[in-house]
Amino acid sequence: MGNKLIDLQGISKSYGKHMVLDDLNLYIRENEFLTLLGPSGCGKTTTLRIIGGFESPDTGRVVFDGQDITNLPPNKRHLNTVFQKYALFTHMTIAENIAFGLKIKGKSKAYIDDKIKYALKLVNLDGFENRMADSLSGGQQQRIAIARAIVNEPKVLLLDEPLGALDLKLRQDMQYELIRLKNELGITFVFVTHDQEEALTMSDTIVVMNQGYIQQVGTPENIYNEPENAFVADFIGDSNIIPGTMIEDELVEFLGTKFKCVDKGFGNNKPVDVVIRPEDVELVTPDKGTIKGVVTHLIFKGVHYEMEVMANGYEWLVQSTKMSPVGTEVGIKVDPFNIQIMNKPESEDEEAVGVDE
Template sequence: MEKKKIIQFKNIVKDFDGQIVLKGIDLDIYENEFVTLLGPSGCGKTTLLRILGGFIEPTEGHVIFDGQDIAKMPPYKRELNTVFQKYALFPHMNVYDNIAFGLKIKKMSKDVIEQKVMKMLKLIGLEGYEKKDVTLLSGGQQQRVAIARALVNEPNVLLLDEPLGALDLKLRKEMQYELKRIQQEVGITFIFVTHDQEEALTMSDKIVIMKDGEIQQVGTPEDIYNEPVNRYVANFIGESNIIPARMIEDKKVRFDDITFDCVDVGFKPNELVDVVIRPEDIDIVEEAKGKMTGTVESVLFKGVHYEVMVETVPGTHVTVNMHITKNHDITSEDGKVKISANDFYLDIEDMKDIDDKEIIARADAQAWNPETDEYFSINNIETDLKPEIGEYTVTFSTQSNTSITRKIWVIDQHIVENKKANEAVSAFNFFKTADEIKESLALDTDLKLWANAQGWKLDNEDEAVDISVDYDFDVDNLKEGIYKVTFWTTGREFKIHTTDYVEEGAEIGLTFYPEDIHVMEKMGY
């Protein structure tokens, strides 16, 4: 039997003072469904719930309730009730009177009110609590009273705005099952707002994943978990191994230089995609039997399973020397111009395209007025630089003939290749003063620039690889000397959940089935 649509959101837009928090929401909700709006703070889920409840009006769009547009209808005329995170119970009333409040407003007879309230007390498991002071109840009991107060009015829909947020972990878990039981027993639609993925997976018939005012995916908990549409959903629901990949053709996907069978179809040939493999879907096997091989980096016992981190593709590292030299500014005779520059290294391969601008940049040459900090142009460069390995000099001069001379070492730069990762990195030793390091506003970026650190794919030198930087010096306590700086690319690590213990450092194999590989559209953030 086909279920009846009870709520339809049609192109719901909400603008708060020029900030659009809902961007054209379309969503259908059916009778007797437990629907969860799931997403981080600020994604628009509570705004959508409040629009349905009638507490705010949409800027654009229609809210259809049982065939009628209720977008302009006041809250008290809507056949729905809301349970808030703070419950909003009346502290001067006992449990009975809190639950009976709405019925008394409707001027029902005392007999009918008593029957309905006692039925609700039985439903929520608080029989015998009718005369209790609500302020003396536990958080879970208060929440049950708030739910009973909403349900006693027999709404068609119950809205729940993060009602478990104020409870401790143990009670939250208990109330998840309790809410689902109540929903199934009363047989009405529940719409639940949360940012907690476990709550959504435990209770929901349908999950609506939201991000930045838009719906990313709608589906059953199984659909959302097993077939996320993109990296955002996969990260938000459950733990994931997410890998950039290329869809070679239908049912063939390639990542980490290996082509795997999968079950996904409908992508363009060679389309860039993301792949998710859940930690519990990967099996650890003997190295020779694995579809991939790797080294166990860490093993953490999590109670019911071990969480094992396995590096399948090592990162690529290159370490260089940062020479901290004394301040060596040169000041003009009249004291109105200062000029500085650093020695630097140059790869012989870079000699083909070297020009004055590049030399100025590599030496970080600059001139300025020490009184006003006004910068001057360096308008003359003299050098004996040749396209041969060796040591050379370069002199930088300003228009006022204030100059400084520095050294250039042309070398055959060592490149670190990582064939397993299909990448290479290189970086140069470099020279800096302590003041230049302290004055840097983005030190990681500047270190890459000063060392001319680069990463690229071996099979395509035009494809860059992201590089990170590590150092252990204290920026505020640098002295003259040599400091190590390491530039590195991130290797590939897989998280595995297993009941089998493995030793750290072990060389192992990893295997999984084609249906364990879930191919998703590439998304930008």
């Protein structure tokens, strides 16, 4: 991936008394698929709208390709947006929709016709030129919205929860479609979603946000395997988050039991949060486990079974391909490298992190 293309420097934005973004710093590189991920109200859409020029930040700068574009209106920016619920022009045909941006720029008719053909082919909707926008299905309208944006050859495509209105199967197909599109076009995608699976599937980089703050920036593997705090761990996938104490390097105590881990540098006898993914919990016979418990719930999920195990006063979430019926006494074992240790939030800024409303 290339150089910094968009640089957000110290962006703050509030609506009345409600702080939406607080001193946000983030850069987006050339040819990157970056996803802003977070629950509703976390500031991800506002961030996207600030990049697109539909909102202006109270403080801070938006730098695009070395130029300050903070005060540039949307029609002067070299990027295009795919909006939530598509926002097609329903009084126009598909061809007129796609041609809209090019006509404004005064391109020749031959050039525009070529581009329409090319774009429709790219989104697998050849021959749709003369249909009206609202005669199409949701998935098709979405593709047209993408086609309408990319014919303008933006350097960056902003996508605001574009798959939110589609059903599950279509959404999964569109995820692969978007990855393919991005690779064919070789441009930067900035994608906004609250769907962690979508983010994990498509992104090069995920930015996890909550309550106006960036919680973690990293690759999907990085975010999933090494969440930096309890919020990220909880938001991305399922987790067991258990309060504990770091006794010393590589040794942590929680639920009254000492566990070996691989983390260092937290200090001695420090309160921490321990995060263990449900698929990393091993159920063994009671004598072989570190702690003992009883299975209280069992659900078949298709690929695996999901169980809840009561052990030392905590209900563990466990995912396994092997079933243990409700009532079975089991032992719980966790490999040291599957135990993630996190600092407990201390300052007020970090407070927002732990609260999951």
